[in-house]
Amino acid sequence: MAEMNTGSATALAAEGGVSVEAPSPQRERIRLAAVQLFTRQGFAGTSMKQLAHALDMVPANLYNYFSSKEAILFDVLHHQLSKLHEHTIHVVKRDDRPSAQLRALAENLVLSDLKDPMAAFVGIQGVKGLSHGNLEVVSQLMRDVRMAWGGVIQRGVDEKEFDVHDVKLCTLSILTLCSSVATWYQPDGPYSPEYVASGIADSALRMAGVRI
Structure with missing residues (x-):
């Protein structure tokens, strides 16, 4: 499938029945509380009534x-994936060397996941809980991100910086490695987010055949 920009994804979102509205402090507060509950209880195990209670709101105000609960989930996933895709494009334009691009992409993804619970939630949740229209939009945004990362790896192969036999598999493996860090990282442990991000970026480059 051809790459689609986030503007197209937003248009599809409208077709799917859930619009993406401008951010506001209250909406951001609801998103964060929802992500915390979804992470702890699961999307299916969380109700709008429970979320309203956690926010000290009456359900009518939440609506x-x-x-709906899915509208919150979609809003979080759409916002975070759009931001990730935009940053990926920015990083690719910032440096001509594929190895520098891949390092910056890996470090950014890890740091985002370790410092922003909503960013980490995207890697954990995936597309579970979305109905067809919203599933299509979020899945396309995920493909956009994978294609951008894959483009960096392909250029590295073409320019002899990387030694990769299967670009798609390498791309998926590196993205999985970076996205999994938030599942085991302990903030009170011995490693800072920056130290972990640098180490994971080294691993990503090794997976692409770069000698570190």
Whole structure:
């Protein structure tokens, strides 16, 4: 499938029945509380009533901001994936060397996941809980990110910086490695987020055949 920009994804979102509205402090507060509950209890195990209680709101007020539990989930996933895709494009334009691009992409993804619970949630949740229209939008954004990372790896192969036999498999493996860090990282442990991000970036480059 051809690469689609985030503007196209937003158009599809509207077709799917869930619009992406401008951020507001209250909506951000609801997103964060929802992600915390979804992470702890699972999406299926969380109700709008429970979320309203966690926010010290009555359910009717919660519905003024989001029409459903899925609308919150979609909003979080759409926002975070769009931001990741935009940053990926920015990194690719910032440096001509594929090895520098891949290092920056890996470090950014790990740091985002370790410092932002909503970013980490995307890697954990995936597309579970979305109905067809919203699933299509989020899946396309995920493909956009994979294609951008894959483009970096392919250029590295073409320019003899990387030694990769299967670009798609390498791309998926590196993205999985970076996205999994938030599942085991302990903030009170011996490693800082920056130290971990640097180490994971080294591993990503080794997976692409670069000698570190």
